[in-house]
Amino acid sequence: MAEKDVAGSFAPEEINCPVCRENGSESEVELLSESQTNMTYLPYIGKGGKQHIHDSNIFSKEYECSNGHKWADRESGKCWCGWKGKILGPTRIIRKL
Numbered sequence: 001m002a003e004k005d006v007a008g009s010f011a012p013e014e015i016n017c018p019v020c021r022e023n024g025s026e027s028e029v030e031l032l033s034e035s036q037t038n039m040t041y042l043p044y045i046g047k048g049g050k051q052h053i054h055d056s057n058i059f060s061k062e063y064e065c066s067n068g069h070k071w072a073d074r075e076s077g078k079c080w081c082g083w084k085g086k087i088l089g090p091t092r093i094i095r096k097l
C-alpha cells in the first residue's frame with residue numbers, strides 16, 4: 001500500500017450542489033471562498049510508526065453553482081483511522097432561486 005498524504009484521497013471528492021441534487025439537475029460548482037480556524041495540531045505517531053493527522057481545525061467553504069445556487073459547508077479534518085473532527089451542522093443553503 002502506498003504511503004500517501006492523508007489529505008489527498010484516492011478518488012476526487014465529489015461536490016454537488018444540494019439544490020440541484022434535489023432538483024435532479026446538473027451544474028458546475030465554483031468555490032467562492034475558503035477559511036479555516038487556526039488551531040495548531042501535531043500529527044501523532046501510532047503503532048507501527050503510522051502517522052495520524054487529527055486536525056480539528058474547521059474549514060468553511062462557500063460555493064456557487066452554475067444555476068445560481070449558493071451554499072456553505074463546514075468540515076473538519078479526518079484521518080485514515082476513522083477519526084473525525086467535530087460533527088458539523090448540515091450544509092447551509094444561502095441562495096435557492
Ligand SMILES: [Zn+2]
Binds near residue numbers: 018
Ligand atoms: Zn445548484
Ligand SMILES: [Zn+2]
Binds near residue numbers: 053
Ligand atoms: Zn488517526
